[in-house]
Amino acid sequence: MSPTPARITAVDTYDIRFPTSRELDGSDAMNPDPDYSAAYVVLRTDADGGPEGHGLAFTIGRGNDVQAAAIGALRGHVVGRDVDGVCADPGAVFRALVDDSQLRWLGPEKGVMHMAVGAVVNAVWDLAAQRAGKPLWRLLAEADPEWLLAQIDFRYITDALTPEEALRILRRGREGAEERTARLLAQGFPAYTTSAGWLGYGDDKLTQLAAQAVADGFTQIKLKVGADLDDDIRRCRAARAAVGPDVRVAIDANQRWDLAEAIRWTRALAEFDPYWIEEPTSPDDILAHAAIREAVAPVKVATGEHAHNRVVFKQMLQAGALDILQIDAARVGGVNENLAILLLAAKFGVPVCPHAGGVGLCELVQHLSMFDYVAVSGTTEDRVIEYVDHLHEHFLDPVVIRDGHYTAPTAPGFSATMRPESVERYTYPGGTYWAADSDRRKGTPA
Amino acid sequence: MSPTPARITAVDTYDIRFPTSRELDGSDAMNPDPDYSAAYVVLRTDADGGPEGHGLAFTIGRGNDVQAAAIGALRGHVVGRDVDGVCADPGAVFRALVDDSQLRWLGPEKGVMHMAVGAVVNAVWDLAAQRAGKPLWRLLAEADPEWLLAQIDFRYITDALTPEEALRILRRGREGAEERTARLLAQGFPAYTTSAGWLGYGDDKLTQLAAQAVADGFTQIKLKVGADLDDDIRRCRAARAAVGPDVRVAIDANQRWDLAEAIRWTRALAEFDPYWIEEPTSPDDILAHAAIREAVAPVKVATGEHAHNRVVFKQMLQAGALDILQIDAARVGGVNENLAILLLAAKFGVPVCPHAGGVGLCELVQHLSMFDYVAVSGTTEDRVIEYVDHLHEHFLDPVVIRDGHYTAPTAPGFSATMRPESVERYTYPGGTYWAADSDRRKGTPA
Incomplete structure (x- = not known):
């Protein structure tokens, strides 16, 4: 245990790309040659030996750098936060990210910026589940229904699902x-x-x-x-x-x-x-x-x-x-x-x-x-x-x-x-795989 | 006239922000303190003394750098293109940008990536209108209806508007x-x-x-x-x-x-x-x-x-x-x-x-x-x-x-x-306004 409460100290992002297009894995009618990629995010903390939080946005190649930059734009909402507080209420982080009134313009709640929110929020949940010592599915399944309810943003959905209805579903879900x-x-x-x-x-x-x-x-x-x-x-x-x-x-x-x-x-x-x-x-x-x-x-x-x-x-x-x-x-x-x-x-x-x-x-x-x-x-x-x-x-x-x-x-x-x-090998463009690939291409006669 | 056909040589992006939040200009119920900004794009060409193409994505502050990066991710589809060809068919550029099968994943056709497409496409139209010697409204209003029709992507809208109906509307629009x-x-x-x-x-x-x-x-x-x-x-x-x-x-x-x-x-x-x-x-x-x-x-x-x-x-x-x-x-x-x-x-x-x-x-x-x-x-x-x-x-x-x-x-x-x-003064964070602002803040007692 640190003498002071642990805090999130960094939001590190990685542009990771796998060369899947070379085997046509993942090919479909709209995506003929995807290079499956992840804008990967790690929440670092100053907790002695404590876990880090991991999340990602999945992309299929080009633009993965833009996705990583979008995650980076959220940094100010996360760095410095108290780890216990974040894990006790990931919903507060979600709301802070979604409600950034300037970043909101870039969506709202869609595309690159919203996927960035998802990556960071998921990293928070990873951190919370690790600290709770449970796989996430179990943390959620064993959580208090009222607490789960408070994790949900009901804005724009109350005409289809009220908080009261949601709570009834969650309470019923505890039976059995x-x-x-x-x-x-x-x-x-x-x-x-x-x-x-x-x-x-x-x-x-x-x-x-x-x-x-x-x-x-x-x-x-x-x-x-x-x-x-x-x-x-x-x-x-x-x-x-x-x-x-x-x-x-x-x-x-x-x-x-x-x-x-x-x-x-x-x-x-x-x-x-x-x-x-x-x-x-x-x-x-x-x-x-x-x-x-x-x-x-x-x-x-x-x-x-x-x-x-x-x-x-x-x-x-x-x-x-x-x-x-x-x-x-x-x-x-x-x-x-x-x-x-x-x-x-x-x-x-x-x-x-x-x-x-x-x-x-x-x-x-x-x-x-x-x-x-x-x-x-x-x-x-x-x-x-x-x-x-x-x-x-x-x-x-x-x-x-x-x-x-x-x-x-x-x-x-x-x-x-x-x-x-894997992070070291497939980080783009500097990881060992891509650096060697670049060398190979340079070596190929035109 | 250049001896060889002019080409687009660069897609330059600028992160430009105005400090509008200080006067509450633009304040509304969801955007209490916007700093009106533009991810500004300039298409450079090697045409001797020829015009450049200008476009922008509007944002309200934070994230304008992400928006500029997204425009940059489209560079490869534009640089090297023949200027005459681009101006004769901006729709071909639109389709190349929207149909990039990897970048498409980041939308599709929404948010940061789609606004980036819009900025570049609008810059192409600016270039085309300047070369035609007409304000854009006039270029469009005087264009051949069949040519305008070919500028439109009908994908996903044919259940509401067929190309035939669109052509009828455009032809009718020429009367008077x-x-x-x-x-x-x-x-x-x-x-x-x-x-x-x-x-x-x-x-x-x-x-x-x-x-x-x-x-x-x-x-x-x-x-x-x-x-x-x-x-x-x-x-x-x-x-x-x-x-x-x-x-x-x-x-x-x-x-x-x-x-x-x-x-x-x-x-x-x-x-x-x-x-x-x-x-x-x-x-x-x-x-x-x-x-x-x-x-x-x-x-x-x-x-x-x-x-x-x-x-x-x-x-x-x-x-x-x-x-x-x-x-x-x-x-x-x-x-x-x-x-x-x-x-x-x-x-x-x-x-x-x-x-x-x-x-x-x-x-x-x-x-x-x-x-x-x-x-x-x-x-x-x-x-x-x-x-x-x-x-x-x-x-x-x-x-x-x-x-x-x-x-x-x-x-x-x-x-x-x-x-x-204006570009020089309000480029963020290095422009003269923001650099001075940063100095002012540093000089302020905490």
Whole structure:
């Protein structure tokens, strides 16, 4: 123990990029060559031997430096804060960041600046969970409902969810929570895999990976679609043949279509019994999602990985625009805003199936789904967390998948800490990987 | 003439901040102390003595460095381009910037990254208009309808406006365009003023400025509201008494309320006959705006200065969420996206009354309204451009207001060029003003 209260002493940011574009991992109709990246943030403290807080914003390459700069712009709201106070009320940090009246202009509550808020807020929760000695899902699931309620910013959502309703949901969530925790620890949380279905993969690779997914215990896979309809028909047919009739096959257009095309294209793939169509059009288009949903039923509509805040999710639910709500751990304003979104979904009875993959998104979002199961929705029925099997090796506490399920983390924190050697190697442009890459390029004859 | 085709050689960015917070100019319910700022961009070319292209993103202080960095991240798409080609097809630049598959993740099409796109695209239009020897409004109004059509990205809006419909509107807009141009040059475009109504101003200053606005020929003023209802009642009463019954008094809540509060508060001010209520709630909340509009009629609902792209405007129109559509020159993806928005508004028959003020927003947006009048809507009825009387002295071709009207610019370009001495003085933190300010602060006893 320090003689004086520990304080946050620094908000360090790192521009970390992985050269994933070289293998077409992560390729889809809108993102042909992503270099999966993270604007990584570490909250340092002066607590003797105490934990640091880790968070990140996920990007896909260029602009990761802008994202890191945005995180840095929040520094003044965090450095100097008392660590105990921050951990006792992460919501106060969330509000200070979101309510910065000058930075707010850059959103408001959207894009680069809001993702920066999310990264810092998540780092605060990582710090809080580590100091509490609990994995984040457990800290949330065991928290007092009134305290959780105070972590939520109800601004702009009271027409759909009042604090009183939210409190009722949280209190109801405590009933049977211990049994669900035991079940979660024993069985894990259901996952589905996208690893088979990247658009850049050939049919053989797709078929082989789809069959492997079923052998590995997954009951749902996902295919990227939307670039070419004939290709999609061929790929969906191959995937359906590989997995059989009982495994769910979701399809994901990554915002490729306008309304009419989304309906036409989805109907053209209906014979392969797709479970959901994901991101059929602009993530901002609530009304179009509602129209698409009505037109393509019984195919479900899923969206959310690019929905930029709780106000968009609220409207998606109010308009009946989605069947499946896909939170993302690092797009909105961190855990605090995702608490609001989980409660909105519970109010409307819509299952939450998080977006994941990327860099660290699986590690982070599993905590939110596990909390949702134990203490909000109370069920895993029709709930699955996306799983993509790359880049986990860069994390100190990587996700563990067993028989198509995420194993519940037991280490304290938010599973957000990157390995120091990965940070050193993949920091852009000065890390050892990129420096050597630059040397290689210079050595290549023009 | 250069012997080889001129190329864009640099995209220079400047972080320029004005210390407006010290006078409470610009203060409102959400922005108590803005330092009006611009992430200013200059496209340099190697054309001998040829013009440069100027654009900007407006911010209100902190984070202006992040905004400048975002503009810098677009450099690779612009440097090296052929100047003639760029000016012949600014839409190609727009698409290259918006479609950068990696940068797109940081929005998509929203927040810091999209404002950066807008700044660069507007700089391209400034360059094009200067080279054409025309003010931008005139370049647009005299352009071939088919060429204008090709400047528009219809992605995500075809369910509300097809290219065929847009072309019909543009062709219809040519009928009588010459007479309207003559009228515009003679009379200007109607303005309203917000200079009287900042929230930080006392009642005496408000009353005096409101009366002065009427004396100056304005037929509409605007008051900031939303911090305290008793204050608002007092201020609205004072303003109405000062201007009389025939001058329109708009009120602006700057996103302060949730749905129910917006309705209650607006109704409580209805006795003062407000013309419109602006930004009653979150700019993302299409459904709430529609509900508010229904509840507060005949008070009109106005919004748009924070609507981040054409998809949001499209839905606002589809949902009947607004009576007045407020474009902003520097929030969306520049002229190209604003063309789409103007045509959407024309399709739905909704008047466009731009947001302005800030830094350079009046200078820029007047061109869009003048084009709208001459070649799209064909009328100035119920159309007014916001006017705020500060910071114009920093521009080479500042707006000129006469008898409550914007005078049509005649100098070639987009009126976006800042005075070199202003850039030098207000560049943050190294410009002469801020360096001296820093010295003053250091000299102040703690």
